[in-house]
Amino acid sequence: MAQANSNVLWLSNAEKRTIRAVLPAATCKVMAAAHVKLYQARFTSLDWSYSGLRGVLVFGRDRLPPEGGDKETGEGGKYWFRMIDVHKEREVWRHRIPRLFDYKQETPFWHTFGGNSRTYGLRFEEDEEGSAFFQKVSTRVYPGDSQDATISRTRRRQKIHVTESDISDPIPGSFQHVVHMNPDGGGFALALQPFDPRLVNGLRKHGVSENVIRKNIHFIQDFVSDCSKSEDSRLTGSSRS
Template sequence: MPSITLNNPEDKATVKRFLSSPNTRIITATVARLYIAYPDPSQWTYAGILGAVALIQTNNTFFLRIVDLLYGQGIVWEQELYQGFVYHQDMPFFHTFQADNYVAGFSFADEHEADVFYSKVHGRARLRPFKPVPSSGTLAKSAKAAGAQGRHNKFPLHNGKLDKSRIGMPSDFRHVGHIGWDPDVGFEC
């Protein structure tokens, strides 16, 4: 389901620019404010951080990261989901958890997206393991090791042309990106 709070193409592009890489996977993202119970643990204080809060995965580690959408400052806050990390849904729009030195909370802009975010954080253990996409140099090395580099010498070209019978199915295909077309917006990555 598309995000209601991140429906602006510029905001989506900002989130992807700062969080997407071959070594990370964005599980979900929405808009929220960060509150902390510090220095007084019995009182919530707005931390001055508002942006796209995302659950991301790098290898076997999960993180909560907030990307600044107003000034394009990138990742402005991060919390690793450590062993034993507990995430509470205190209210439909307010979630809390223990950070390094304080209790933190997210106040979400949309209750439905807050519920989806809560489900994703709690369901993270059921996600398939994340395998980083190897760099192009790694793919070339693996193809060479598999003998793909010398194959063209086994099938001589006649008159410089390759006929369709010599073309096989793709192997080791990986979808690493998507470009879509929307008639109202244009191309979107």
């Protein structure tokens, strides 16, 4: 099967079998797959929320255009993202990729793109997974010399005005608040309060700018939290022994 290639090296054999079952090779062509957590934010906000969805994110296309549709992105059909819950063996999220698609790699493990009503963030488990995934998406969806893609990216940088009615609410209980940052209202300093000042100063001494820290504040918080849990677990285990 074509799916079992260098683009899915991070998947176990069981995960590959599940993807084959959910996305049959006869109708779906898999370009890349990686382990991802899905985040979201409103267009006008830096308030990222974890969607509660995680699994194997697959980038691929239909082998044939959907019935009654056209080939927006060429080469046999439309491209899409589909998230597969490999434990429940089913698809849990899908995003159809438009012809003009602004997909950004903020860091190797953090990618963003705009949907119809919100911005999505993809947090990859490994840098290598994220980098390989971005390369495959960027070369397939919009070539670097595409004038249309340049126009699309320029328009995305412009301020977008939306109303509350333009943004659908999340399913109750399905989103976990991560962090809110307001650069004009001291939100950045507030978000850093839980951190040891030595950590922040250490990052700055190693050339990590305040802007980079701001963009990745929720990941820093997750990392510190995970480390604290690991340390607590280690100390608990030591005391029992």
